[in-house]
Amino acid sequence: MKKLINKPEDVVTDELNGIVAAHSDLVRVHFDPNFIARADAPVKGKVGVISGGGSGHEPMHGGFVGMGMLDAACPGAVFTSPTPDQMLEATKAVNGGAGVLHIVKNYTGDIMNFEMAADLARAEGIEVEAVVTNDDVAVKDSLYTAGRRGVGVTVLAEKMCGAAAEQKRSLKEVADVCRKVNGQGRSMGMALTSCTVPHAGKPTFDLPEDEMEIGVGIHGEPGRKRMKLQTAAEITEMLAGPILDDLPFKSGDSVLAFVNGMGGTPLIELYVVYNELAKICAGRGVKIARNLIGSYITSLEMAGCSITLVKMDDDLLRLWDAPVKTPGLRWGV
Amino acid sequence: MKKLINKPEDVVTDELNGIVAAHSDLVRVHFDPNFIARADAPVKGKVGVISGGGSGHEPMHGGFVGMGMLDAACPGAVFTSPTPDQMLEATKAVNGGAGVLHIVKNYTGDIMNFEMAADLARAEGIEVEAVVTNDDVAVKDSLYTAGRRGVGVTVLAEKMCGAAAEQKRSLKEVADVCRKVNGQGRSMGMALTSCTVPHAGKPTFDLPEDEMEIGVGIHGEPGRKRMKLQTAAEITEMLAGPILDDLPFKSGDSVLAFVNGMGGTPLIELYVVYNELAKICAGRGVKIARNLIGSYITSLEMAGCSITLVKMDDDLLRLWDAPVKTPGLRWGV
Numbered sequence: 257m258k259k260l261i262n263k264p265e266d267v268v269t270d271e272l273n274g275i276v277a278a279h280s281d282l283v284r285v286h287f288d289p290n291f292i293a294r295a296d297a298p299v300k301g302k303v304g305v306i307s308g309g310g311s312g313h314e315p316m317h318g319g320f321v322g323m324g325m326l327d328a329a330c331p332g333a334v335f336t337s338p339t340p341d342q343m344l345e346a347t348k349a350v351n352g353g354a355g356v357l358h359i360v361k362n363y364t365g366d367i368m369n370f371e372m373a374a375d376l377a378r379a380e381g382i383e384v385e386a387v388v389t390n391d392d393v394a395v396k397d398s399l400y401t402a403g404r405r406g407v408g409v410t411v412l413a414e415k416m417c418g419a420a421a422e423q424k425r426s427l428k429e430v431a432d433v434c435r436k437v438n439g440q441g442r443s444m445g446m447a448l449t450s451c452t453v454p455h456a457g458k459p460t461f462d463l464p465e466d467e468m469e470i471g472v473g474i475h476g477e478p479g480r481k482r483m484k485l486q487t488a489a490e491i492t493e494m495l496a497g498p499i500l501d502d503l504p505f506k507s508g509d510s511v512l513a514f515v516n517g518m519g520g521t522p523l524i525e526l527y528v529v530y531n532e533l534a535k536i537c538a539g540r541g542v543k544i545a546r547n548l549i550g551s552y553i554t555s556l557e558m559a560g561c562s563i564t565l566v567k568m569d570d571d572l573l574r575l576w577d578a579p580v581k582t583p584g585l586r587w588g589v
Numbered sequence: 590m591k592k593l594i595n596k597p598e599d600v601v602t603d604e605l606n607g608i609v610a611a612h613s614d615l616v617r618v619h620f621d622p623n624f625i626a627r628a629d630a631p632v633k634g635k636v637g638v639i640s641g642g643g644s645g646h647e648p649m650h651g652g653f654v655g656m657g658m659l660d661a662a663c664p665g666a667v668f669t670s671p672t673p674d675q676m677l678e679a680t681k682a683v684n685g686g687a688g689v690l691h692i693v694k695n696y697t698g699d700i701m702n703f704e705m706a707a708d709l710a711r712a713e714g715i716e717v718e719a720v721v722t723n724d725d726v727a728v729k730d731s732l733y734t735a736g737r738r739g740v741g742v743t744v745l746a747e748k749m750c751g752a753a754a755e756q757k758r759s760l761k762e763v764a765d766v767c768r769k770v771n772g773q774g775r776s777m778g779m780a781l782t783s784c785t786v787p788h789a790g791k792p793t794f795d796l797p798e799d800e801m802e803i804g805v806g807i808h809g810e811p812g813r814k815r816m817k818l819q820t821a822a823e824i825t826e827m828l829a830g831p832i833l834d835d836l837p838f839k840s841g842d843s844v845l846a847f848v849n850g851m852g853g854t855p856l857i858e859l860y861v862v863y864n865e866l867a868k869i870c871a872g873r874g875v876k877i878a879r880n881l882i883g884s885y886i887t888s889l890e891m892a893g894c895s896i897t898l899v900k901m902d903d904d905l906l907r908l909w910d911a912p913v914k915t916p917g918l919r920w921g922v
Contacts, residue, residue, distance in 0.1 A: 258801070260781070260824060260854060260861055261820070270864050271857050273864045274864035278867070314856040485591060520892070521890065522884075527603075528595070529607075556855050561593060586920050587922070589920070
């Protein structure tokens with residue numbers, strides 16, 4: 257295992273201390289229970305937007321805390337759900353009196369723990385809504401999931417819900433944005449290599465030197481199929497085709513196209529994939545109105561990529577374009 | 590070789606087409622000879638700022654073209670210098686009448702070709718200054734370099750020179766910013782793994798499963814030493830110590846600290862390194878006034894990191910904080 261770490265059991269704490277050292281102008285980190293919150297939280301009268309999940313997917317979610325996106329993020333151990341007390345304390349810390357939205361990726365542990373935290377917060381008088389993202393078209397049911405997995409759409413929903421909350425929309429309205437983005441979003445990913453969870457010390461799965469896995473999950477969960485390595489054009493078609501067919505996206509639709517690196521894939525390859533995706537979308541009459549290209553929801557050092565498309569409307573475009581100031585995503589300010 | 594590409598010989602063209610598809614609001618791409626220019630170039634009365642070099646280091650340089658940073662970038666083949674005609678055409682395309690600065694990393698091919706392009710541009714009546722970056726303290730002379738290699742400082746110089754040019758400073762003044770940033774900046778990198786140049790098809794060098802290379806160059810050039818893998822704390826000390834001693838950075842100095850990923854290293858590990866770097870700087874009384882953490886000058890899918898420190902003053906801080914709007918670096922707008 258070759259990693260820039262100290263002890264495997266200290267990775268998340270060391271990373272959080274790095275965030276403290278780097279970004280104390282934007283966020284503060286609470287330890288034990290661990291959560292990252294906006295430096296100015298709670299913002300009075302604004303819906304608080306929270307997410308969380310296992311570490312190892314950076315910059316998601318902790319890198320998206322700040323003005324215009326998340327109010328707090330709860331990092332679990334690597335690839336392990338955070339605990340209800342993290343989510344409860346984060347919920348209390350960001351409650352500005354207008355309620356708190358929990359954005360939850362569809363993994364069994366995350367859902368169970370966020371539900372428990374929501375119940376505890378409600379018992380303390382905080383209004384909580386939860387929206388589950390489940391945009392991965394690769395498989396129905398998976399290693400840690402009943403139903404579809406929540407993946408790339410989560411990043412985009414966090415951005416647009418954060419913007420809606422900044423506009424002082426109500427809890428129901430901010431949750432509606434999340435439901436819409438998830439409902440109109442679809443994703444699929446692929447892996448060229450496995451990744452190694454630090455405390456496991458060996459690759460999560462084996463993938464021969466000439467093979468890839470289509471439809472892989474962000475923790476290395478099995479996908480649709482393993483096959484010999486193909487060209488970027490063929491791989492992009494294998495991801496984009498099922499995504500476009502599933503919603504379905506139709507000629508004339510306007511989309512946000514997100515080409516995401518899994519952590520070990522360089523940017524040059526993501527642009528090669530984006531080029532293929534743009535051709536496929538053009539061929540179907542789907543207009544890419546906005547794009548995001550980079551490694552935003554990762555699986556440690558896994559090589560590979562995922563594609564997410566969200567059907568946009570004027571309101572979503574305005575929410576996407578709104579200013580955001582976080583360590584991992586920033587524009588307009 | 591596992592990469593998201595089509596044919597090895599088409600990687601750069603496919604990537605550039607991806608940039609066209611993604612960022613035509615910010616940049617335009619000229620093919621044959623290849624260069625990426627600001628969509629609104631030339632900006633009348635503004636110094637044009639240009640850089641270039643082999644591809645495979647993305648987002649550097651093409652991802653840094655836009656308002657507040659580069660006016661143009663010339664991408665060569667992977668790990669191969671661009672040609673003088675690329676640099677000449679880019680120089681002509683961004684000349685707004687106030688002259689053009691060439692920011693050149695210290696590699697023999699880059700220097701030779703940029704010099705030839707500058708001579709040709711001058712013959713056409715364009716004022717050109719060139720500044721060579723040579724911030725890598727790892728080795729004196731290397732595989733493609735006489736003297737020190739130009740690495741991470743280049744990214745930071747491009748940002749600050751771009752801001753100075755936006756203020757309509759003169760060519761000499763913008764070049765002076767570049768000389769200052771390079772003169773007050775030092776870097777060193779390390780590799781956990783090699784990388785594979787697409788048309789070579791096999792790793793540039795071999796590195797056993799339990800070893801790392803300290804002082805590696807961005808094309809995999811040999812570094813200071815190979816040794817067994819150490820902890821992040823020990824690795825960070827091996828990089829930061831020589832950097833701090835070389836300038837030398839002194840107690841009371843204010844610095845911009847840049848922790849860069851080599852392309853295959855996930856963000857979580859870069860924050861672990863940043864945490865160690867912050868402790869080392871604090872221990873020496875060096876104040877980190879600004880930071881940049883992410884993969885900005887890469888070596889394809891190489892795993893590893895580099896550290897760059899630049900001693901800052903009030904002018905450089907203002908130039909760093911000024912708005913920038915490029916595909917790879919954006920804030921304030």
